[in-house]
Amino acid sequence: MKMVKVIGSVTSTIKEESLKDFKLLFVQMVDLKLEGKKEYYVVVDTLGLGEGEVGLIVTGSTAKLTDATKGKTVDGTIVAKVDRLDMDKNVKT
Amino acid sequence: MKMVKVIGSVTSTIKEESLKDFKLLFVQMVDLKLEGKKEYYVVVDTLGLGEGEVGLIVTGSTAKLTDATKGKTVDGTIVAKVDRLDMDKNVKT
Amino acid sequence: MKMVKVIGSVTSTIKEESLKDFKLLFVQMVDLKLEGKKEYYVVVDTLGLGEGEVGLIVTGSTAKLTDATKGKTVDGTIVAKVDRLDMDKNVKT
Amino acid sequence: MKMVKVIGSVTSTIKEESLKDFKLLFVQMVDLKLEGKKEYYVVVDTLGLGEGEVGLIVTGSTAKLTDATKGKTVDGTIVAKVDRLDMDKNVKT
Amino acid sequence: MKMVKVIGSVTSTIKEESLKDFKLLFVQMVDLKLEGKKEYYVVVDTLGLGEGEVGLIVTGSTAKLTDATKGKTVDGTIVAKVDRLDMDKNVKT
Secondary structure, three states: OEEEEEEEEEEOOOEOHHHOOOEEEEEEEEOOOOOEEEEEEEEEEOOOOOOOOEEEEEEHHHHHOOOOOOOOOOOEEEEEEOOEEEEOOOOOO | OEEEEEEEEEEOOOEOHHHOOOEEEEEEEEOOOOOEEEEEEEEEEOOOOOOOOEEEEEEHHHHHOOOOOOOOOOOEEEEEEOOEEEEOOOOOO | OEEEEEEEEEEOOOEOHHHOOOEEEEEEEEOOOOOEEEEEEEEEEOOOOOOOOEEEEEEHHHHHOOOOOOOOOOOEEEEEEOOEEEEOOOOOO | OEEEEEEEEEEOOOEOHHHOOOEEEEEEEEOOOOOEEEEEEEEEEOOOOOOOOEEEEEEHHHHHOOOOOOOOOOOEEEEEEOOEEEEOOOOOO | OEEEEEEEEEEOOOEOHHHOOOEEEEEEEEOOOOOEEEEEEEEEEOOOOOOOOEEEEEEHHHHHOOOOOOOOOOOEEEEEEOOEEEEOOOOOO
Protein backbone atom coordinates (compact mmCIF):
# COMPACT_ATOMS: atom_id res chain seq x y z
CA MET A 1 0.00 0.00 0.00
CA LYS A 2 1.06 3.58 -0.47
CA MET A 3 0.44 6.33 2.08
CA VAL A 4 -1.24 9.40 0.59
CA LYS A 5 -2.88 12.66 1.60
CA VAL A 6 -6.20 13.74 0.04
CA ILE A 7 -5.60 17.11 -1.64
CA GLY A 8 -8.58 17.56 -3.93
CA SER A 9 -11.37 16.03 -5.96
CA VAL A 10 -12.03 15.47 -9.65
CA THR A 11 -15.27 16.20 -11.48
CA SER A 12 -15.89 14.27 -14.69
CA THR A 13 -19.08 14.13 -16.75
CA ILE A 14 -17.78 12.08 -19.70
CA LYS A 15 -16.42 8.82 -18.32
CA GLU A 16 -16.48 5.04 -18.53
CA GLU A 17 -19.89 3.63 -17.58
CA SER A 18 -18.36 1.62 -14.71
CA LEU A 19 -16.95 4.76 -13.05
CA LYS A 20 -20.37 6.48 -12.82
CA ASP A 21 -21.00 5.97 -9.11
CA PHE A 22 -17.59 6.72 -7.68
CA LYS A 23 -16.20 9.75 -5.94
CA LEU A 24 -12.78 10.47 -7.44
CA LEU A 25 -10.17 11.95 -5.12
CA PHE A 26 -6.88 13.57 -6.08
CA VAL A 27 -4.21 12.29 -3.70
CA GLN A 28 -0.52 12.99 -3.17
CA MET A 29 2.02 10.50 -1.85
CA VAL A 30 3.55 11.48 1.50
CA ASP A 31 6.84 10.58 3.11
CA LEU A 32 7.49 9.48 6.69
CA LYS A 33 6.98 13.07 7.93
CA LEU A 34 3.66 13.23 6.07
CA GLU A 35 5.10 15.79 3.69
CA GLY A 36 3.89 15.63 0.09
CA LYS A 37 6.04 14.07 -2.62
CA LYS A 38 5.76 14.93 -6.34
CA GLU A 39 3.71 11.80 -7.08
CA TYR A 40 -0.04 12.05 -7.63
CA TYR A 41 -2.91 9.63 -8.23
CA VAL A 42 -6.63 9.87 -8.78
CA VAL A 43 -8.32 7.18 -6.72
CA VAL A 44 -11.75 5.86 -5.84
CA ASP A 45 -12.89 6.49 -2.26
CA THR A 46 -15.41 4.26 -0.53
CA LEU A 47 -14.46 5.17 3.05
CA GLY A 48 -15.38 8.87 2.97
CA LEU A 49 -12.03 10.58 3.57
CA GLY A 50 -11.93 14.37 3.50
CA GLU A 51 -9.34 16.84 2.29
CA GLY A 52 -6.13 16.83 4.29
CA GLU A 53 -6.74 13.36 5.67
CA VAL A 54 -4.16 10.61 5.29
CA GLY A 55 -4.99 7.17 3.94
CA LEU A 56 -3.62 4.04 2.32
CA ILE A 57 -4.23 3.20 -1.33
CA VAL A 58 -3.83 -0.03 -3.24
CA THR A 59 -2.98 0.16 -6.93
CA GLY A 60 -3.09 -2.18 -9.91
CA SER A 61 -5.37 -5.20 -9.97
CA THR A 62 -5.72 -5.12 -6.16
CA ALA A 63 -7.73 -1.89 -6.52
CA LYS A 64 -10.57 -3.97 -7.97
CA LEU A 65 -10.78 -6.36 -5.00
CA THR A 66 -13.15 -4.35 -2.79
CA ASP A 67 -16.89 -5.07 -2.93
CA ALA A 68 -17.51 -1.67 -4.50
CA THR A 69 -14.84 -1.77 -7.21
CA LYS A 70 -15.15 -5.38 -8.43
CA GLY A 71 -14.97 -5.51 -12.25
CA LYS A 72 -14.73 -1.72 -12.60
CA THR A 73 -12.12 0.21 -14.60
CA VAL A 74 -10.37 1.29 -11.42
CA ASP A 75 -6.63 0.99 -10.71
CA GLY A 76 -6.41 2.96 -7.45
CA THR A 77 -8.62 2.63 -4.34
CA ILE A 78 -8.43 3.98 -0.78
CA VAL A 79 -8.54 0.99 1.62
CA ALA A 80 -7.73 2.58 4.99
CA LYS A 81 -7.72 5.88 6.87
CA VAL A 82 -4.47 6.39 8.78
CA ASP A 83 -5.08 7.34 12.42
CA ARG A 84 -1.54 7.20 13.69
CA LEU A 85 1.96 6.55 12.39
CA ASP A 86 4.52 5.33 14.93
CA MET A 87 8.04 5.80 13.69
CA ASP A 88 11.29 4.27 14.87
CA LYS A 89 13.15 7.12 16.55
CA ASN A 90 16.46 6.13 14.98
CA VAL A 91 15.37 6.55 11.37
CA LYS A 92 17.42 9.07 9.43
CA THR A 93 15.11 11.15 7.28
CA MET B 1 -5.80 6.52 -12.23
CA LYS B 2 -3.28 9.02 -13.50
CA MET B 3 -4.19 12.52 -14.68
CA VAL B 4 -2.80 13.35 -18.11
CA LYS B 5 -3.02 15.97 -20.85
CA VAL B 6 -3.43 14.94 -24.51
CA ILE B 7 -0.44 16.39 -26.39
CA GLY B 8 -0.42 14.51 -29.68
CA SER B 9 -1.34 11.43 -31.66
CA VAL B 10 0.54 8.44 -33.03
CA THR B 11 0.22 7.00 -36.54
CA SER B 12 1.18 3.38 -36.98
CA THR B 13 0.66 1.17 -40.04
CA ILE B 14 2.54 -1.92 -38.86
CA LYS B 15 0.97 -3.05 -35.58
CA GLU B 16 -0.57 -5.90 -33.63
CA GLU B 17 -3.83 -7.06 -35.22
CA SER B 18 -5.78 -6.26 -32.04
CA LEU B 19 -4.71 -2.60 -32.14
CA LYS B 20 -6.12 -2.02 -35.64
CA ASP B 21 -9.24 -0.09 -34.69
CA PHE B 22 -7.90 2.18 -31.99
CA LYS B 23 -6.95 5.82 -32.01
CA LEU B 24 -3.61 6.14 -30.21
CA LEU B 25 -3.01 9.34 -28.26
CA PHE B 26 0.28 10.62 -26.89
CA VAL B 27 -0.34 11.90 -23.35
CA GLN B 28 1.76 13.61 -20.70
CA MET B 29 1.25 13.29 -16.96
CA VAL B 30 0.28 16.55 -15.25
CA ASP B 31 0.71 17.74 -11.68
CA LEU B 32 -1.83 19.46 -9.46
CA LYS B 33 -1.40 22.72 -11.42
CA LEU B 34 -2.01 20.82 -14.68
CA GLU B 35 1.57 21.44 -15.72
CA GLY B 36 3.26 18.67 -17.70
CA LYS B 37 5.69 16.27 -16.04
CA LYS B 38 8.44 14.38 -17.90
CA GLU B 39 6.38 11.17 -18.01
CA TYR B 40 4.67 10.09 -21.24
CA TYR B 41 2.35 7.30 -22.34
CA VAL B 42 0.64 6.26 -25.54
CA VAL B 43 -2.94 5.30 -24.73
CA VAL B 44 -6.11 4.15 -26.40
CA ASP B 45 -8.94 6.68 -26.49
CA THR B 46 -12.57 5.63 -26.69
CA LEU B 47 -14.06 8.86 -25.31
CA GLY B 48 -12.93 11.26 -28.05
CA LEU B 49 -10.61 13.63 -26.21
CA GLY B 50 -8.86 16.34 -28.21
CA GLU B 51 -5.43 17.91 -27.92
CA GLY B 52 -4.93 19.97 -24.79
CA GLU B 53 -7.76 18.25 -22.94
CA VAL B 54 -7.18 16.63 -19.55
CA GLY B 55 -8.27 13.08 -18.76
CA LEU B 56 -7.73 10.10 -16.51
CA ILE B 57 -5.97 6.95 -17.68
CA VAL B 58 -5.83 3.48 -16.23
CA THR B 59 -2.74 1.37 -16.84
CA GLY B 60 -1.79 -2.30 -16.60
CA SER B 61 -4.42 -5.02 -16.74
CA THR B 62 -7.19 -2.54 -15.85
CA ALA B 63 -6.70 -0.93 -19.28
CA LYS B 64 -8.27 -4.04 -20.81
CA LEU B 65 -11.47 -3.85 -18.74
CA THR B 66 -13.49 -1.51 -20.97
CA ASP B 67 -15.90 -2.97 -23.53
CA ALA B 68 -13.71 -1.73 -26.37
CA THR B 69 -10.33 -2.95 -25.08
CA LYS B 70 -11.26 -6.40 -23.74
CA GLY B 71 -8.60 -8.96 -24.74
CA LYS B 72 -6.55 -6.43 -26.74
CA THR B 73 -2.82 -5.75 -26.39
CA VAL B 74 -3.51 -2.48 -24.62
CA ASP B 75 -1.93 -1.35 -21.32
CA GLY B 76 -3.16 2.26 -21.18
CA THR B 77 -6.73 3.55 -21.74
CA ILE B 78 -8.46 6.89 -21.20
CA VAL B 79 -11.46 6.31 -18.89
CA ALA B 80 -12.59 9.86 -18.06
CA LYS B 81 -12.43 13.45 -19.26
CA VAL B 82 -11.62 15.84 -16.40
CA ASP B 83 -14.04 18.78 -16.26
CA ARG B 84 -12.90 20.33 -13.04
CA LEU B 85 -10.25 19.83 -10.38
CA ASP B 86 -11.03 21.22 -6.90
CA MET B 87 -7.90 21.57 -4.81
CA ASP B 88 -7.49 22.01 -1.09
CA LYS B 89 -6.30 25.60 -0.66
CA ASN B 90 -3.73 24.64 1.96
CA VAL B 91 -1.71 22.31 -0.28
CA LYS B 92 1.91 23.32 -0.65
CA THR B 93 2.95 22.87 -4.27
CA MET C 1 11.39 -8.77 -4.37
CA LYS C 2 12.47 -5.48 -2.89
CA MET C 3 14.74 -5.18 0.14
CA VAL C 4 13.31 -2.91 2.84
CA LYS C 5 13.88 -1.85 6.43
CA VAL C 6 10.98 -1.68 8.91
CA ILE C 7 10.82 1.92 10.18
CA GLY C 8 7.39 2.16 11.79
CA SER C 9 3.84 0.95 12.04
CA VAL C 10 0.46 2.25 10.94
CA THR C 11 -2.70 2.36 13.07
CA SER C 12 -6.00 2.45 11.21
CA THR C 13 -9.50 2.06 12.65
CA ILE C 14 -11.49 2.77 9.49
CA LYS C 15 -10.40 0.30 6.85
CA GLU C 16 -11.48 -2.32 4.32
CA GLU C 17 -13.06 -5.33 6.02
CA SER C 18 -10.41 -7.67 4.56
CA LEU C 19 -7.57 -5.69 6.20
CA LYS C 20 -8.98 -6.08 9.72
CA ASP C 21 -6.60 -8.75 10.99
CA PHE C 22 -3.31 -7.50 9.61
CA LYS C 23 -0.44 -5.67 11.22
CA LEU C 24 0.56 -2.85 8.88
CA LEU C 25 4.23 -1.90 8.80
CA PHE C 26 5.78 1.22 7.31
CA VAL C 27 8.90 0.19 5.40
CA GLN C 28 11.63 2.02 3.51
CA MET C 29 13.58 0.63 0.56
CA VAL C 30 17.30 0.18 1.23
CA ASP C 31 20.27 0.10 -1.10
CA LEU C 32 23.16 -2.34 -1.12
CA LYS C 33 24.66 -0.67 1.99
CA LEU C 34 21.30 -1.02 3.76
CA GLU C 35 20.91 2.75 3.72
CA GLY C 36 17.38 4.07 3.28
CA LYS C 37 16.15 5.37 -0.06
CA LYS C 38 13.30 7.87 -0.48
CA GLU C 39 10.80 5.15 -1.38
CA TYR C 40 8.22 3.98 1.16
CA TYR C 41 5.52 1.32 1.34
CA VAL C 42 2.96 0.16 3.87
CA VAL C 43 2.96 -3.64 3.89
CA VAL C 44 1.34 -6.56 5.65
CA ASP C 45 3.60 -8.56 7.95
CA THR C 46 2.93 -12.19 8.76
CA LEU C 47 6.49 -13.07 9.86
CA GLY C 48 6.76 -10.78 12.88
CA LEU C 49 9.59 -8.41 11.91
CA GLY C 50 10.47 -5.64 14.33
CA GLU C 51 11.62 -2.06 13.82
CA GLY C 52 15.04 -1.74 12.24
CA GLU C 53 14.96 -5.26 10.81
CA VAL C 54 15.54 -5.87 7.11
CA GLY C 55 13.19 -7.98 4.99
CA LEU C 56 12.01 -8.73 1.48
CA ILE C 57 8.62 -7.62 0.20
CA VAL C 58 6.63 -8.70 -2.82
CA THR C 59 4.29 -6.18 -4.45
CA GLY C 60 1.36 -6.29 -6.84
CA SER C 61 -0.71 -9.44 -7.30
CA THR C 62 2.07 -11.59 -5.80
CA ALA C 63 1.36 -9.96 -2.42
CA LYS C 64 -1.92 -11.90 -2.32
CA LEU C 65 -0.29 -15.32 -2.81
CA THR C 66 0.49 -16.13 0.82
CA ASP C 67 -1.96 -18.21 2.87
CA ALA C 68 -2.75 -15.19 5.04
CA THR C 69 -3.30 -12.62 2.29
CA LYS C 70 -5.27 -14.66 -0.27
CA GLY C 71 -8.17 -12.62 -1.68
CA LYS C 72 -7.42 -9.60 0.55
CA THR C 73 -6.99 -5.98 -0.59
CA VAL C 74 -3.25 -6.19 -0.07
CA ASP C 75 -0.58 -5.15 -2.60
CA GLY C 76 2.54 -5.41 -0.43
CA THR C 77 3.59 -8.30 1.85
CA ILE C 78 6.77 -9.20 3.74
CA VAL C 79 7.88 -12.68 2.60
CA ALA C 80 11.34 -13.02 4.17
CA LYS C 81 13.57 -11.68 6.93
CA VAL C 82 17.07 -10.94 5.65
CA ASP C 83 19.77 -12.50 7.86
CA ARG C 84 22.80 -11.76 5.75
CA LEU C 85 23.69 -9.97 2.53
CA ASP C 86 26.88 -11.10 0.78
CA MET C 87 28.08 -8.52 -1.69
CA ASP C 88 30.55 -8.85 -4.55
CA LYS C 89 33.61 -6.91 -3.39
CA ASN C 90 34.09 -5.30 -6.82
CA VAL C 91 30.75 -3.51 -6.92
CA LYS C 92 31.01 0.24 -7.28
CA THR C 93 28.49 1.92 -5.04
CA MET D 1 2.01 1.79 -24.15
CA LYS D 2 5.44 3.32 -23.96
CA MET D 3 7.26 4.85 -26.93
CA VAL D 4 10.77 3.49 -27.41
CA LYS D 5 13.65 3.51 -29.87
CA VAL D 6 15.47 0.28 -30.78
CA ILE D 7 19.13 0.76 -29.85
CA GLY D 8 20.57 -2.75 -29.86
CA SER D 9 20.02 -6.46 -29.54
CA VAL D 10 20.74 -9.06 -26.88
CA THR D 11 22.32 -12.48 -27.48
CA SER D 12 21.59 -15.16 -24.89
CA THR D 13 22.40 -18.87 -25.07
CA ILE D 14 21.34 -19.87 -21.56
CA LYS D 15 17.70 -18.89 -21.12
CA GLU D 16 14.22 -19.99 -20.14
CA GLU D 17 12.89 -22.64 -22.55
CA SER D 18 9.92 -20.42 -23.49
CA LEU D 19 12.21 -17.60 -24.67
CA LYS D 20 14.05 -19.82 -27.20
CA ASP D 21 12.42 -18.54 -30.38
CA PHE D 22 12.36 -14.82 -29.70
CA LYS D 23 14.52 -11.99 -30.95
CA LEU D 24 15.38 -9.82 -27.95
CA LEU D 25 15.82 -6.10 -28.60
CA PHE D 26 17.35 -3.52 -26.30
CA VAL D 27 15.14 -0.42 -26.35
CA GLN D 28 15.32 3.03 -24.81
CA MET D 29 12.33 5.16 -23.84
CA VAL D 30 12.02 8.40 -25.84
CA ASP D 31 10.37 11.69 -25.00
CA LEU D 32 8.12 13.79 -27.22
CA LYS D 33 11.13 14.95 -29.29
CA LEU D 34 12.17 11.30 -29.76
CA GLU D 35 15.24 11.89 -27.64
CA GLY D 36 16.36 9.00 -25.44
CA LYS D 37 15.60 8.93 -21.72
CA LYS D 38 17.64 6.98 -19.14
CA GLU D 39 15.10 4.13 -19.03
CA TYR D 40 15.85 0.84 -20.81
CA TYR D 41 14.01 -2.42 -21.45
CA VAL D 42 14.74 -5.68 -23.22
CA VAL D 43 11.66 -6.67 -25.23
CA VAL D 44 10.45 -9.33 -27.61
CA ASP D 45 9.97 -8.22 -31.20
CA THR D 46 7.52 -9.95 -33.52
CA LEU D 47 7.14 -7.07 -36.01
CA GLY D 48 10.72 -6.90 -37.30
CA LEU D 49 11.85 -3.43 -36.20
CA GLY D 50 15.43 -2.41 -36.94
CA GLU D 51 17.92 -0.30 -35.03
CA GLY D 52 16.99 3.35 -34.75
CA GLU D 53 13.32 2.68 -35.45
CA VAL D 54 10.64 3.90 -33.05
CA GLY D 55 7.91 1.61 -31.72
CA LEU D 56 5.37 1.09 -28.97
CA ILE D 57 5.82 -1.54 -26.26
CA VAL D 58 3.38 -3.04 -23.80
CA THR D 59 4.68 -4.22 -20.44
CA GLY D 60 3.47 -6.48 -17.64
CA SER D 61 0.83 -9.12 -18.24
CA THR D 62 -0.30 -7.40 -21.46
CA ALA D 63 3.02 -8.41 -23.05
CA LYS D 64 1.79 -12.00 -23.05
CA LEU D 65 -1.41 -11.24 -24.99
CA THR D 66 -0.05 -11.50 -28.55
CA ASP D 67 -0.34 -14.79 -30.44
CA ALA D 68 3.42 -15.25 -30.32
CA THR D 69 3.97 -14.50 -26.63
CA LYS D 70 1.00 -16.30 -25.04
CA GLY D 71 2.10 -18.19 -21.91
CA LYS D 72 5.77 -17.22 -22.32
CA THR D 73 8.02 -15.65 -19.66
CA VAL D 74 7.84 -12.28 -21.41
CA ASP D 75 7.01 -8.94 -19.75
CA GLY D 76 7.79 -6.57 -22.64
CA THR D 77 6.65 -6.83 -26.28
CA ILE D 78 6.74 -4.47 -29.28
CA VAL D 79 3.16 -4.06 -30.56
CA ALA D 80 3.48 -1.23 -33.10
CA LYS D 81 5.98 0.58 -35.30
CA VAL D 82 5.54 4.36 -35.05
CA ASP D 83 5.32 6.00 -38.49
CA ARG D 84 4.47 9.51 -37.42
CA LEU D 85 3.99 11.51 -34.24
CA ASP D 86 1.79 14.61 -34.51
CA MET D 87 2.33 16.95 -31.61
CA ASP D 88 0.22 19.82 -30.33
CA LYS D 89 2.22 22.95 -31.22
CA ASN D 90 1.51 24.57 -27.86
CA VAL D 91 3.18 21.92 -25.74
CA LYS D 92 5.98 23.22 -23.57
CA THR D 93 8.86 20.76 -23.65
CA MET E 1 12.63 -7.66 -19.29
CA LYS E 2 15.18 -5.63 -17.40
CA MET E 3 18.94 -6.08 -17.78
CA VAL E 4 20.73 -6.55 -14.46
CA LYS E 5 24.08 -7.49 -13.01
CA VAL E 6 24.37 -10.00 -10.14
CA ILE E 7 26.09 -8.19 -7.26
CA GLY E 8 25.38 -10.38 -4.25
CA SER E 9 23.22 -12.96 -2.55
CA VAL E 10 20.69 -12.91 0.27
CA THR E 11 20.52 -15.38 3.15
CA SER E 12 17.16 -15.75 4.88
CA THR E 13 16.13 -18.33 7.47
CA ILE E 14 12.67 -16.98 8.30
CA LYS E 15 10.68 -16.84 5.08
CA GLU E 16 7.49 -17.81 3.30
CA GLU E 17 7.18 -21.58 2.92
CA SER E 18 7.05 -21.29 -0.89
CA LEU E 19 10.45 -19.53 -1.01
CA LYS E 20 12.28 -22.35 0.83
CA ASP E 21 14.05 -23.90 -2.15
CA PHE E 22 15.18 -20.81 -4.01
CA LYS E 23 18.54 -19.12 -4.26
CA LEU E 24 17.95 -15.39 -3.82
CA LEU E 25 20.27 -13.05 -5.72
CA PHE E 26 20.74 -9.34 -5.18
CA VAL E 27 20.85 -7.67 -8.60
CA GLN E 28 21.40 -4.14 -9.85
CA MET E 29 19.92 -2.66 -13.03
CA VAL E 30 22.53 -1.72 -15.65
CA ASP E 31 22.43 0.81 -18.45
CA LEU E 32 23.55 0.33 -22.05
CA LYS E 33 27.22 0.49 -20.99
CA LEU E 34 26.55 -2.18 -18.36
CA GLU E 35 27.17 0.34 -15.62
CA GLY E 36 25.07 -0.02 -12.48
CA LYS E 37 22.04 2.20 -11.86
CA LYS E 38 20.63 2.97 -8.40
CA GLU E 39 17.83 0.41 -8.78
CA TYR E 40 18.03 -2.94 -6.98
CA TYR E 41 15.97 -6.13 -6.84
CA VAL E 42 16.17 -9.45 -5.07
CA VAL E 43 15.31 -12.19 -7.55
CA VAL E 44 15.04 -15.93 -7.82
CA ASP E 45 17.70 -17.63 -9.94
CA THR E 46 17.08 -20.96 -11.64
CA LEU E 47 19.82 -20.63 -14.29
CA GLY E 48 22.88 -20.52 -12.00
CA LEU E 49 24.31 -17.06 -12.67
CA GLY E 50 27.35 -15.99 -10.67
CA GLU E 51 28.44 -12.66 -9.26
CA GLY E 52 29.32 -10.07 -11.89
CA GLU E 53 27.34 -11.86 -14.60
CA VAL E 54 24.65 -10.02 -16.57
CA GLY E 55 21.16 -11.40 -17.03
CA LEU E 56 17.56 -10.55 -17.84
CA ILE E 57 14.83 -10.54 -15.21
CA VAL E 58 11.06 -10.55 -15.51
CA THR E 59 9.02 -8.89 -12.79
CA GLY E 60 5.41 -8.94 -11.60
CA SER E 61 3.12 -11.85 -12.42
CA THR E 62 5.41 -13.00 -15.25
CA ALA E 63 8.00 -13.99 -12.63
CA LYS E 64 5.70 -16.85 -11.64
CA LEU E 65 5.48 -18.33 -15.15
CA THR E 66 8.58 -20.54 -15.08
CA ASP E 67 8.25 -24.21 -14.13
CA ALA E 68 10.17 -23.59 -10.92
CA THR E 69 8.30 -20.48 -9.71
CA LYS E 70 4.70 -21.42 -10.53
CA GLY E 71 2.38 -20.45 -7.65
CA LYS E 72 5.23 -19.19 -5.46
CA THR E 73 5.45 -15.79 -3.73
CA VAL E 74 8.00 -14.59 -6.26
CA ASP E 75 7.85 -11.29 -8.19
CA GLY E 76 11.30 -11.30 -9.82
CA THR E 77 13.01 -14.14 -11.71
CA ILE E 78 16.14 -14.41 -13.86
CA VAL E 79 15.09 -15.80 -17.26
CA ALA E 80 18.26 -15.37 -19.37
CA LYS E 81 22.03 -14.94 -19.11
CA VAL E 82 23.25 -12.18 -21.42
CA ASP E 83 26.18 -13.31 -23.58
CA ARG E 84 26.50 -10.30 -25.80
CA LEU E 85 24.93 -6.88 -26.26
CA ASP E 86 25.19 -5.34 -29.73
CA MET E 87 24.55 -1.62 -29.63
CA ASP E 88 23.71 0.78 -32.42
CA LYS E 89 26.85 2.90 -32.87
CA ASN E 90 24.85 6.11 -33.22
CA VAL E 91 23.21 5.99 -29.81
CA LYS E 92 23.94 9.00 -27.63
CA THR E 93 24.58 7.85 -24.10
